[in-house]
Amino acid sequence: MSERPDSTPASDADSPRGRSGGATRSLGAFDRAAYALFAGRADSRRHERDRRAYRGTNLTVAFDLYLARVYALSWLLAVLFGGFAAAVVLALPPALLESAAATLLERIGQIGDGGLRGVAAADGLPPTDRTLAVLAGGLGLLVATGVRFGVVYAGGRHLRWRTTARRASINRTLPSAVRYLNVLASGSDSRRAMLRRVADTDAYGETAVALRKALNTAAMTGNVDEGLRRVARDTPAQDTLAPFLLKFREHAEQGSDALGEYLAMESRMLRHRQDRDRRRAEGFLELLAELFVVLLVLPALLVIVLTVMSIISPALAAPVRTPFGAVTLRALAVYGSAAFILAIGIGTAGLVGRLRPPDQHVVYRRPERATELLRTATTNPASAAVAFAPIGVAAFVASVLLGVDAVVALLVGYVGFAVPVGLVSVRRARLDDAKDHELKDFVHAVSGHVNLGRPFSAAVEHVARDVDLGALNPDVADLSLNLHLTTPGGDAGTDLRTAALDRFVDRVGTPMAEQTVGLVIGALDAGSDTGVVFETLQGEVGRLYHEKRALRSGMLVYVAVGWTTALLVVGISVATSAHVFAGFDRLSTMSELSGVAVDPGAVDLARDQYRVYVTTQATMLASGWFAGAASRGPYEALLHSGCLVAVCHVVFTGAGLI
Numbered sequence: 001m002s003e004r005p006d007s008t009p010a011s012d013a014d015s016p017r018g019r020s021g022g023a024t025r026s027l028g029a030f031d032r033a034a035y036a037l038f039a040g041r042a043d044s045r046r047h048e049r050d051r052r053a054y055r056g057t058n059l060t061v062a063f064d065l066y067l068a069r070v071y072a073l074s075w076l077l078a079v080l081f082g083g084f085a086a087a088v089v090l091a092l093p094p095a096l097l098e099s100a101a102a103t104l105l106e107r108i109g110q111i112g113d114g115g116l117r118g119v120a121a122a123d124g125l126p127p128t129d130r131t132l133a134v135l136a137g138g139l140g141l142l143v144a145t146g147v148r149f150g151v152v153y154a155g156g157r158h159l160r161w162r163t164t165a166r167r168a169s170i171n172r173t174l175p176s177a178v179r180y181l182n183v184l185a186s187g188s189d190s191r192r193a194m195l196r197r198v199a200d201t202d203a204y205g206e207t208a209v210a211l212r213k214a215l216n217t218a219a220m221t222g223n224v225d226e227g228l229r230r231v232a233r234d235t236p237a238q239d240t241l242a243p244f245l246l247k248f249r250e251h252a253e254q255g256s257d258a259l260g261e262y263l264a265m266e267s268r269m270l271r272h273r274q275d276r277d278r279r280r281a282e283g284f285l286e287l288l289a290e291l292f293v294v295l296l297v298l299p300a301l302l303v304i305v306l307t308v309m310s311i312i313s314p315a316l317a318a319p320v321r322t323p324f325g326a327v328t329l330r331a332l333a334v335y336g337s338a339a340f341i342l343a344i345g346i347g348t349a350g351l352v353g354r355l356r357p358p359d360q361h362v363v364y365r366r367p368e369r370a371t372e373l374l375r376t377a378t379t380n381p382a383s384a385a386v387a388f389a390p391i392g393v394a395a396f397v398a399s400v401l402l403g404v405d406a407v408v409a410l411l412v413g414y415v416g417f418a419v420p421v422g423l424v425s426v427r428r429a430r431l432d433d434a435k436d437h438e439l440k441d442f443v444h445a446v447s448g449h450v451n452l453g454r455p456f457s458a459a460v461e462h463v464a465r466d467v468d469l470g471a472l473n474p475d476v477a478d479l480s481l482n483l484h485l486t487t488p489g490g491d492a493g494t495d496l497r498t499a500a501l502d503r504f505v506d507r508v509g510t511p512m513a514e515q516t517v518g519l520v521i522g523a524l525d526a527g528s529d530t531g532v533v534f535e536t537l538q539g540e541v542g543r544l545y546h547e548k549r550a551l552r553s554g555m556l557v558y559v560a561v562g563w564t565t566a567l568l569v570v571g572i573s574v575a576t577s578a579h580v581f582a583g584f585d586r587l588s589t590m591s592e593l594s595g596v597a598v599d600p601g602a603v604d605l606a607r608d609q610y611r612v613y614v615t616t617q618a619t620m621l622a623s624g625w626f627a628g629a630a631s632r633g634p635y636e637a638l639l640h641s642g643c644l645v646a647v648c649h650v651v652f653t654g655a656g657l658i
Helices: 027-045 045-055 063-091 094-107 116-121 127-184 191-199 201-220 225-236 243-255 256-312 330-354 370-375 382-389 389-401 406-451 456-466 470-483 494-508 509-524 530-589 605-631 634-654
Strands: 319-322 325-330
Touching: 027 045, 045 063, 045 127, 045 243, 063 127, 063 319, 116 319, 127 191, 127 201, 127 243, 127 530, 191 225, 201 225, 201 243, 201 509, 225 243, 243 256, 256 330, 256 530, 256 605, 319 389, 325 330, 330 605, 330 634, 370 382, 382 389, 382 605, 382 634, 389 406, 406 456, 406 509, 406 530, 406 605, 406 634, 456 470, 470 494, 494 509, 509 530, 530 605, 530 634, 605 634
Parallel strands: none
Antiparallel strands: 319 325
């Protein structure tokens, strides 16, 4: 049974049945109403671009149902926000509204007998009621229209955003998947089985998802070529995955030798492309670091300049009405700068994390059971984040009870939480580095025994007994034991070997182990030549370890950038608070004797020093997040930011500024 093209309105992908092609799913009342009212919008030419983007998103919901949901949500939000805007206008004091309208009409030269008052009185209504009715209706309609079109536009942008994210994931994971296929090509697996092994490996991300889709289509049509063709047509990675799938299909028809040669060549080409992308990312990171320094230093300097200028410019001390009460323009600028600095820190830390290659990104999983969580609190940062959270809360509560300022109490609690978690992450990272270093030696040692003709389990046993692998010794011993549980005299069976290697990967727990040992699992199960497997594995593990070391060395520069920026801001802030502000304070007290007119109320030494302290601590947080994200990731960002906050507080306290 063949599927109809996704481009037709009646295709499975565009019907309420979705992409699964199975039985019709029962829709809820909201979906049924939305589909009945707005499903026809999916056929309009206005949404052709959204339809093309939808094909690359891998959403399970049908396109017309997705669009119907977007339109229904847009109308609901339009009514909600439009009514809220109208209610706000109706709740305004009539005198305030009338005064504002009169002022506006005066400025455009239209006030007079034919103005708003004359129009308002035309229907016999009071002028203020007429004004409220007109403005409430007009503003409500304007807001509703803007919300409706905004939600529809956001729905289309969401599809394009998902397409872009999938394209980036495919481009990152395709080189590793092709190298895996290259190893599998030396085995006895069929083309479908090779693709299935890659599709079942989560480490290959969206590339695995695309291959699963191709195999699902092949199961429905009975033709792998058709599945590959459809995925190549719909994938967002038209310049990488699409040509690879089409050429893979072409060379597979020519025989295993032609396919193996093509995969080897494609693996080299994709590796070169990946290297170019990494160099491009390094250049972008350099630009990001320079921009980060500028965006952090300027707000701190702005706060200092505004504090000095407010002494000679009383207008900066004028109150400004806000939803939280009246504040001075200077205070608004100071605390706005602190919020801006924190936003910059979060944004740059997130960008640095996205620029890190996915094969160098470690994800720690928190155990579900409480006892296991507490047991791993000193080795697993995810567990430590939960286990040490009460310490931060206790530090905050104790500070508040001791009468400490709320901002300082929050910082104390943050340091009490962040530093222990960060120390655990550093300890775990060093252990992972040691295991990756020994993993390289383990692979070379096992390869040597395998090349001598020994079975895989016997090779692992010799290495576990004769080679000192440091931090990896317990994991290798466990692997050797598991490989010989039921076959003490020979090589392990396929299921036993796979389970033992899976357990070994979980125990080591590094991306490098998952990529290298995972390659062995699939290749040996596929019947690939053992010598070819381990020859490829030696090159792969050496390349990954070299890339990891190079990335670590390159990122240390940005760690130094974060710390240097933070310490520079601390020095400037302390020097200004201790000398410049104190000088102006003395000048204000002696203004009558010196003849210099300085408003004594414009200088409050304690207040100004506290505001500079708040801005400086925001800079410490942002710099620490940037430095930690560049070093190893979000957990180490907690350590760097916590240490910088503590250093800043000690310096300000030691200088007597807070």
